Amino acid sequence: MGCGPGMLTPEAARVIRGASLIYGSARAIELARDAIPPECEVHEITDYRGLRSLPAHAVVLSTGDPMLAGLGYLPGEVVPGISSLQVAFARLKVPLARAAVVSAHGKDHARAVADAREEVMRGKVVFLIADPAFDVGALAAALPPETRLAVCEDLGYPAERVAVGTGAEPPAPRGDLFVVVAGEF
Numbered sequence: 001m002g003c004g005p006g007m008l009t010p011e012a013a014r015v016i017r018g019a020s021l022i023y024g025s026a027r028a029i030e031l032a033r034d035a036i037p038p039e040c041e042v043h044e045i046t047d048y049r050g051l052r053s054l055p056a057h058a059v060v061l062s063t064g065d066p067m068l069a070g071l072g073y074l075p076g077e078v079v080p081g082i083s084s085l086q087v088a089f090a091r092l093k094v095p096l097a098r099a100a101v102v103s104a105h106g107k108d109h110a111r112a113v114a115d116a117r118e119e120v121m122r123g124k125v126v127f128l129i130a131d132p133a134f135d136v137g138a139l140a141a142a143l144p145p146e147t148r149l150a151v152c153e154d155l156g157y158p159a160e161r162v163a164v165g166t167g168a169e170p171p172a173p174r175g176d177l178f179v180v181v182a183g184e185f
């Protein structure tokens, strides 16, 4: 879907326009809205475990890029999308070659913080996929105080906000949809 409005690629839009059965989160369905044909059956996903047994013609919507903590693990063809990683690094003008991806989404946050610290100490710019419960202050406290730390929220949406601080003075997220970028950038 891309991670925000206007990021649906022509390839993904073509697949959606040809679909008769679609599954997606409420946010993904909203992002795809204009491309979904009127006669298409659309289901909001309630049980992610059930997705493995969908019929072969089902189209599953995944926000951002399906291979970045998305639904690309499901059987079938993957159509790539514009990820929150791409948008965050574009906004901050950091080359993607410097990125180390750490996912804290629905995972052990303490482990993610330890991994992020290790990557920053190695000179990488950490892109951390958060979830609403992720504590930016705990990450900041684990980093050298001068480390730059950005909270990138609602990327691509009208409410987009990119706030840059440091390990000593980290910005706080205002909402639930955010990623964190940390390192020397």
Ligand SMILES: C[S@@+](CC[C@H](N)C(=O)[O-])C[C@H]1O[C@@H](n2cnc3c(N)ncnc32)[C@H](O)[C@@H]1O
Residues within 6 Å of the ligand: 003, 004, 062, 063, 064, 065, 066, 067, 068, 069, 070, 082, 083, 084, 085, 105, 128, 129, 130, 131, 132, 152, 153, 154, 155, 156, 157, 176, 177, 178, 179
């Ligand atoms: C399940 S992951 C999916 C990531 C997605 N596949 C991608 O490529 O961006 C969901 C997390 O991605 C991040 N995310 C996705 N879209 C975002 C956006 N528009 N702005 C900020 N963060 C976003 C947030 O950390 C969110 O909790």
